[in-house]
Amino acid sequence: MTEREIMEYDVIIVGAGPAGLSCAIRLKQKKPDLMVAVIEKSSEIGAHILSGAVIEPEPLDELLPGWRDNPPPICIPVERDEIWLLSQKGRRRLPTPPQQKNHGNYIVSLGAMCSWMANQAEALEVDIFPGYAAADIRFTEDGSVGGVIIGDMGVGRDGQPRDTYMQGIEIHAPVTILSEGVRGHLSKRLIKKFELDKDSDPQTYGIGMKELWRVQPGKSKPGLVQHTAGWPLDSHTYGGSFIYHLDKDRIAIGFVCGLDYQDPEFMPFEAFQQMKNHPMVHEMLEGGEILSSGARAIAEGGYQSLPRTEMPGALIIGDSAGTLNVPKIKGTHQAMRCGILAADHIAETSAVAGFDRKLRDSEVVRELYKVRNIRPAFYKGFWRGFIRAAIETVTAGKLPSTLSVHADDGALRKLEGYTPPDRKWVDRDLPPRDRLASVYFAATAHDEDQPVHLQILEPDICSTRCVEEYNNPCTRFCPAQVYEMVDSAEGRQLQINSANCVHCKTCDIKDPYQIINWVTPEGGSGPNYQNM
Amino acid sequence: MKILVGIKRVVDYNVRVRVLNDGSGVDTDGVKMSVNPFDEIALEEALRIREAGNAEEVIVVSAGGDECQQQLRTGLAMGADRAIQIQTSEALQPLSLARALLKVIEREDPGLVILGKQAIDDDNSQTGQMLAALWDRPQATFASKMVLNGNSATVTREVDAGLETIEVDLPAVVTVDLRMNEPRFVKLPDIMKAKRKPLDVIPLAELGVAVEGNLNVHHFAPPPQRAKGIMVEDTAQLVQELKNRGLI
Numbered sequence: 183m184t185e186r187e188i189m190e191y192d193v194i195i196v197g198a199g200p201a202g203l204s205c206a207i208r209l210k211q212k213k214p215d216l217m218v219a220v221i222e223k224s225s226e227i228g229a230h231i232l233s234g235a236v237i238e239p240e241p242l243d244e245l246l247p248g249w250r251d252n253p254p255p256i257c258i259p260v261e262r263d264e265i266w267l268l269s270q271k272g273r274r275r276l277p278t279p280p281q282q283k284n285h286g287n288y289i290v291s292l293g294a295m296c297s298w299m300a301n302q303a304e305a306l307e308v309d310i311f312p313g314y315a316a317a318d319i320r321f322t323e324d325g326s327v328g329g330v331i332i333g334d335m336g337v338g339r340d341g342q343p344r345d346t347y348m349q350g351i352e353i354h355a356p357v358t359i360l361s362e363g364v365r366g367h368l369s370k371r372l373i374k375k376f377e378l379d380k381d382s383d384p385q386t387y388g389i390g391m392k393e394l395w396r397v398q399p400g401k402s403k404p405g406l407v408q409h410t411a412g413w414p415l416d417s418h419t420y421g422g423s424f425i426y427h428l429d430k431d432r433i434a435i436g437f438v439c440g441l442d443y444q445d446p447e448f449m450p451f452e453a454f455q456q457m458k459n460h461p462m463v464h465e466m467l468e469g470g471e472i473l474s475s476g477a478r479a480i481a482e483g484g485y486q487s488l489p490r491t492e493m494p495g496a497l498i499i500g501d502s503a504g505t506l507n508v509p510k511i512k513g514t515h516q517a518m519r520c521g522i523l524a525a526d527h528i529a530e531t532s533a534v535a536g537f538d539r540k541l542r543d544s545e546v547v548r549e550l551y552k553v554r555n556i557r558p559a560f561y562k563g564f565w566r567g568f569i570r571a572a573i574e575t576v577t578a579g580k581l582p583s584t585l586s587v588h589a590d591d592g593a594l595r596k597l598e599g600y601t602p603p604d605r606k607w608v609d610r611d612l613p614p615r616d617r618l619a620s621v622y623f624a625a626t627a628h629d630e631d632q633p634v635h636l637q638i639l640e641p642d643i644c645s646t647r648c649v650e651e652y653n654n655p656c657t658r659f660c661p662a663q664v665y666e667m668v669d670s671a672e673g674r675q676l677q678i679n680s681a682n683c684v685h686c687k688t689c690d691i692k693d694p695y696q697i698i699n700w701v702t703p704e705g706g707s708g709p710n711y712q713n714m
Numbered sequence: 715m716k717i718l719v720g721i722k723r724v725v726d727y728n729v730r731v732r733v734l735n736d737g738s739g740v741d742t743d744g745v746k747m748s749v750n751p752f753d754e755i756a757l758e759e760a761l762r763i764r765e766a767g768n769a770e771e772v773i774v775v776s777a778g779g780d781e782c783q784q785q786l787r788t789g790l791a792m793g794a795d796r797a798i799q800i801q802t803s804e805a806l807q808p809l810s811l812a813r814a815l816l817k818v819i820e821r822e823d824p825g826l827v828i829l830g831k832q833a834i835d836d837d838n839s840q841t842g843q844m845l846a847a848l849w850d851r852p853q854a855t856f857a858s859k860m861v862l863n864g865n866s867a868t869v870t871r872e873v874d875a876g877l878e879t880i881e882v883d884l885p886a887v888v889t890v891d892l893r894m895n896e897p898r899f900v901k902l903p904d905i906m907k908a909k910r911k912p913l914d915v916i917p918l919a920e921l922g923v924a925v926e927g928n929l930n931v932h933h934f935a936p937p938p939q940r941a942k943g944i945m946v947e948d949t950a951q952l953v954q955e956l957k958n959r960g961l962i
Contacts (some may be wrong), residue, residue: 189903225728226746255744294744314902335899348899396735473732627728712726713744 186331186625187351191309192661193528194329194355196316196368197231198222199231200292200514201500202361204245204521210306212257212529218308219353220300223315223685230363230685232392232478232714233514234424234436235259235292236284236407239660241518246302254295256713258429260284261405268460270606276411281509281553284407287607289426289434291394291713300578306500310637313706319368320352326494327372327641329354335704338631339492357528358496361521361672364479365687367701369502371405378489378498382591383489385504386557388421388480389688391454391621391661394713397470402427409511410463414456416603417564420557424511427464429709432473433466438480438511441659441692442561442593449658451617452479452553452607459610467612475614475623477661478685479622482508485547485554486587492538499524505546519546581681594694596651597706617663619684624711626662628681628703635687635703636664636678643695652694657684659692684709701702715769715825715884717760720815721753721789723782724835737933749785754792756890760810760828761793763837766864769825771795774807775818777806778827786882788944791900800850804925808840816848817921824885825861826867831889852882857892862883911919 183325193209195202209218224230242249263284265276300310318332332350337343360369364387373379408425412625415421422440428434437454458467481487481504488505491498499505499520506513524546526538552703555574560567574581630636638644648654649667654676656665662682667674685708690700726746734741750756760772774789775801776782786797801813819827827849829886834838839855846853858877859870862884870890871878882888918925934946946952956962 187901188905225726229746243909291744295742309900309906311905313900334903346896346898351902353902572848623730625728627732710726710746712729712746 184349186349188312189219189351190455191219191355192573193218193357193359195220195352195361196330197360197366197502198227198300198310198312199296199363199500199517200299201517201521202294203303204241204518205499205525206303206308207245207299208522208525209308209529210303210308212525212526213620214306220303220308220310221314221316221330221353222310222312223702223705224312224645224708225710226297226312227310228297229710230708231284231293231296232390232476233391234426234511235514236287236289236426236512238287238512238515241515243517245522249431254290254292254298256289256294257660258289258404258427260287260289260407262407264408265405266410266462268409268410268462269674270608270713271461272415272440273462274462274665279509279571280411281507281575282511287406289407289428293711293714296390298442300347304515305653315702315705317350317702318536319372322495324424324494325389325552326364327358327496327709328356329358330368333702337633339633341633343473344631349557353537356495357534359524360498360502361500361517362502364481364501364504365509365690366502369498369533372493372498373489376490376493377399378493382414382489383483383486385483386588387441387691388438388482388589389441389450389477389661389686390436390438390477390480390661391477392434392714393475394468395433395435395467396471396473397431397433397467399431400471401466402433404429409637410457411564413452413460414605415605416605416690418603419445419448420560421453421597423454425463433470435463435467440482441590441688442588444593444595444600446463446597446652446655447602447658451620451661455610455612458612459608471573472613472623474714475620476624476684476709476711476714477688478686479691481506482557483587484508484557485550486548486558486584488547490538491541492534492582493683495534497524497537499535503672505550507549507553509553509575516546519544521705527675530579554579555581555588558585561588583631590691591694591696594652594655604635617661618682621662621684624662624684626682626708627710629684630681630705632704632707634678634680635701636680636683637701638676638678639697639699640695641676645674645696648695649674655692656689656698659688661686661688665689666678716771716773716822717763717784718822718824718825718827719753719757719760719772719786719789719794719818720829720841721757721774721776722750722830723747723776723778724750724833727799727834729746729810733934734779734938737935739934747781748786750830750833750835752832752834752890753894754897755892755894756828756830757789757792757794758895759871759890761898762848762895763826763862773798773822773824775800775815777802777811777814777918786901786913787908790911790913791826791899791905793904795911797913797917799913800918800921801915802925806925807927807929808838808844809928810926812841812844812848812920814918816922817923818916819849826884827887829887830890831891840938846887849887853888853889854880854882854886855889856884856891857888858891859892862886
């Protein structure tokens with residue numbers, strides 16, 4: 183092994199999402215001489231971004247004041263909000279809670295918006311490197327974070343260099359910003375190493391799945407924002423759908439459900455498809471076609487689960503820290519605020535120390551505090567949660583109590599003694615037929631000749647304990663059918679179709695034994711989302 | 715010796731191509747664009763020849779709007795020494811492109827021109843052949859192996875019957891096939907270096923090449939959707955169903 187090549191920057195940002203790009207833009211606006219680089223594992227900027235997305239424009243106004251004259255490629259003002267409570271065939275309109283009133287907000291494709299932001303960052307001379315994955319942290323001699331190590335390329339399945347082998351370089355920087363999104367694999371390691379979560383509750387997550395459709399002319403009502411709750415979820419599973427009407431006969435439809443669900447046989451992907459089969463939705467999509475699809479985990483822990491966001495040499499911002507506002511179902515404005523705040527702090531002090539305090543005194547955390555009890559209120563079922571949410575909303579979170587947040591991996595019930603709810607799921611006819619058909623629309627690609635990026639720490643458990651206790655829930659919670667149990671000469675074994683992976687991180691979160699470790703594959707691998 | 719390599723900006727091979735509703739073309743809105751994979755292989759071969767000491771300079775050339783500079787920069791980051799953009803807002807058909815490339819050849823006087831055997835967007839596989847004819851030089855198409863020996867090259871071609879080995883005098887046009895090599899990954903610092911490498915922009919008009927449309931595209935349509943299948947119980951039912959449909 184030769185010495186790795188080194189590139190030096192003042193600030194290295196990991197992940198080109200709204201948090202990282204806002205941070206990069208703000209840094210160069212304040213200090214044009216700073217050397218700032220952003221690295222991104224997707225093959226191009228925006229290709230791993232998946233969000234609804236209705237966004238609040240206030241941080242954009244702050245960051246790029248002239249943006250309304252040169253808006254992102256998909257940017258439709260919200261005209262109307264609707265919330266529906268669904269039963270299998272029926273529906274009931276619910277009043278729109280204040281957090282979900284979207285007047286003044288915009289429906290965007292967050293992927294397209296990130297690509298648009300990257301252009302603005304490049305115009306300010308930020309170096310942006312899509313297709314390069316930060317595989318590891320580079321620590322300095324005193325143990326603080328001093329940059330990242332880019333993953334090697336051209337490594338074979340067996341871990342040996344292939345003909346095209348290229349050693350990853352080290353990027354050295356006094357400040358590293360982790361904006362990897364939810365459950366970032368480096369953030370996860372650093373949170374553990376520096377015990378950043380020792381004073382907070384565990385993080386809790388949801389899985390979001392989304393499809394972008396082109397529908398029959400007239401079916402899309404640009405600017406209409408619809409949300410649904412109820413069918414097909416039982417009252418003990420938190421979740422619902424979003425239906426955002428875009429221009430050019432396009433509709434973005436998605437489904438989110440809490441990863442603290444209890445039923446080991448539950449399949450989030452099928453729940454999404456069942457929801458699409460509801461007459462109200464079916465009518466909208468019938469005769470249309472899917473343009474793109476994918477999935478991504480969502481951080482739902484909010485205030486109680488927010489870890490410390492600073493450590494020697496590095497900051498964690500945006501969804502890597504978990505700043506999404508659950509009742510608003512919005513994280514973009516929060517992520518952007520984090521990015522701006524981090525940039526302002528670095529520009530002022532040239533250091534990371536003191537950022538966590540500033541973040542906790544900022545609007546980011548104030549907003550999370552107000553709604554802190556809403557998500558955990560739903561642990562006791564939909565209706566009790568609904569009532570508590572209403573109380574918390576009316577009192578703007580001023581009641582003194584704070585409900586605690588639980589981890590998702592422990593929520594799954596063992597098969598023995600558990601009676602799953604009768605879901606009454608039906609045959610359906612809209613595409614995609616199954617998860618493999620869906621993955622096709624994610625255009626996900628991984629060179630098959632590379633080490634498996636989904637590491638099973640104790641493979642024996644899969645074919646022994648897990649079969650009996652949970653019937654291998656990974657074969658159901660993964661929205662891309664990466665995990666399959668197959669019969670082989672040595673008995674029934676886990677097969678990992680890692681090339682299907684859409685980088686949603688659900689397996690790393692929901693596995694009840696916590697033996698699945700998601701690490702980054704070769705840079706440029708993964709989904710190639712279009713306008714997601 | 716100089717080597718000239720042609721590269722084309724195309725819709726990335728991972729993208730699910732979608733035909734526009736009005737049938738006027740394919741949807742490129744928000745679509746990832748890349749260097750045509752065959753051209754990437756052509757460039758890799760040129761770089762290997764230079765690295766073996768058999769060439770001094772590798773020049774990448776592309777025709778298109780300023781957006782194709784992105785692909786030229788990728789070529790420079792892979793290791794090309796300089797780039798030329800033949801600037802035009804029109805999509806050039808193979809004959810016009812071959813004529814434009816010939817003008818660049820006249821300016822640069824390369825000892826070898828390497829192109830991809832076809833572009834993955836229109837699949838024409840014509841430019842290399844036309845260029846060789848216009849230039850009045852030998853051509854070796856669908857190459858999977860090339861060995862330079864002074865003033866000639868021994869080229870292995872992939873043909874229907876298997877492999878065919880021919881020898882061509884240089885300068886020549888070689889178009890490459892998939893098995894020629896596996897292109898390298900771009901090193902991160904090389905992306906930075908590529909930003910400083912020369913990229914000349916030559917308007918198409920300056921080359922004195924007229925844009926001709928010898929081909930007219932009428933419309934695009936997606937392949938017909940497969941009808942829903944049925945499950946049959948046994949062979950007898952299968953035979954019956956096929957008979958019912960008049961297939962046997």
